[in-house]
Amino acid sequence: MPLLDIQRRGQQIGRLRIGQQVPSKQDPNKMRPARLDTFRFTTQSRVAADAIAELYGGTVKDWNNEFEVITGRDTIGVTVPPRDQVVSQWYEMWSKGGCSRRCDSQIEQISGGPCQCPHADDPNDLSQIEAAAKERARLAALNPPQACKAITRISVMIPDLPGLGVFRLDTHSYYAAVEIGDAAALMQAARDQGVFLPAVLRIEHRQRVARGRTKKFPVPVLEVMATFRQIASGQLEAGGLQAQLPPPPAGQQRQLTSGVQAPHPTPSQLPQTGEAPLTAQQIADRAKSASTRQEIEALVDLxxxxxxxxxxxxTSPDTFEDLADFLRDRWRALPQAGGEKQ
Structure with missing residues (x-):
């Protein structure tokens, strides 16, 4: 019999990631974030790492006292277990000492007091919510951060890997945060019945057009494969565990030729006449190491x-934003010539 006063939570076997740290071309001793087109696993279990590499491709490597595998897959069949905390969403601020703030935009959970970041006084006022979200995002981008960042954590089981625990994916994606709510009703209904939900976790490459320019960005998506009717009618439960499994890996997803996107080189100086122009990522990398507003202003002009x-x-392994917005926030975070910040 389980302990009735303790929430069930699966053992975490490892993490799923869609980014990595790579050496900076400007300074090999420094690291910078780079996005991936495929999933990257990290785990302390060598058995799990070997199984991941065999099933999804990639090479097992040592990483921070753990093992990592950058796979060749952008889609993975998973199962959502009938447990609490499968999906959690918070605004959080982290420091070297750990998580210093965690709130839901109204109540700060650690202190029990009100949210300390910009937030809507009326949680039903969409204009207030939008204005507060923009200001919170601006403050969170400062160095050091002055506000919390939204973070969504998704914990799933992968039935084709050894172990009965979960793998967790953390993302700061705005789209992942707002879209995961669509599956909340299905997850709650499945949890009430004690059934596992077959699902697919994938990296979806999206684009949007703003000011005449097309922007591409990755979004982690959890796609539940069962319908509400199948759950509500008991059809999924009646089908047993076999009906609660995702498709097998062989026919599940396309395999990419490489799991690693080529990193953007960062030159040590701004390009001169006749040199290749810098990319947006290269300009952002230079802005991260800039120490004066004059350097940022030169990068803005570039x-x-x-x-x-x-x-x-x-701007981090799982966070992407417009270069112009990032440069503006970096400029504001640096002191003026007289030493005062604006």
Whole structure:
């Protein structure tokens, strides 16, 4: 019999990631984030790492006292277990000492007090919510952050790998945060019946057009394969565990030729006449190491000349934003010539 006063939570076997840290071309001793087109696993289990490499491709490598495998897959069949905390969403602020704030936009959970970040006084007022979200995002991008970032954590079982625990994916994606709510009703209904939900976790490559420019960005998507009717009618439960499994890996997804996207080189100086122009990511990488506003202003001018201000850049392994917005926030975070920040 389980303990009735303890929530069930699966053992975490490892993590699923869609980014990695790579050496900076400007300074090999420093690291910068780079996005991936395929899933990257990290785990402390050598058995799990070997199974991941065999099933999804890739090579097992040592990583921070763990093992990592950059696979050749952008889609993985998973199962959503009937447990609490399968999906969690919070606004959080982290420091070297750990998580210092965690809130739902109204109540700060650690202190029990009100949210300390910009938030809507009326949670039903969409204009207030939008304005607060923009200001919170601006403050969160400062160095050090002055506000919390939204984070969505998804814990899933992978039935084709050894072990009965879960793999967790963390993402700061706005789209993942708002879209995961669509599956909440299905997950709750399945949890009430004690059934496992067959699903697919995939990296969806999207694009949007703003100011005449097309931007491409990845979004992790959890696609539940069971219908509400199948769950509500008991059909999924009646089918047994076999009906609650996702498709087998062989016919499940396409395999890419490489799991690693070529990193953007970062030159040590701004390009001169006759040199290849910098990409948006290269400009962002230089901005991260800039120490004066004058350096940022030069990069802003360069971004305008190259017309890459609207391009998305990786500012952390799982976070992407417009280059122009990132440069503006970096400029604001640096002191003026007299030493005062604006």
């Amino acid at each position: 971004a305008k000349d190259e017309r890459v201000g609207e391009d998305l850049v990786a």
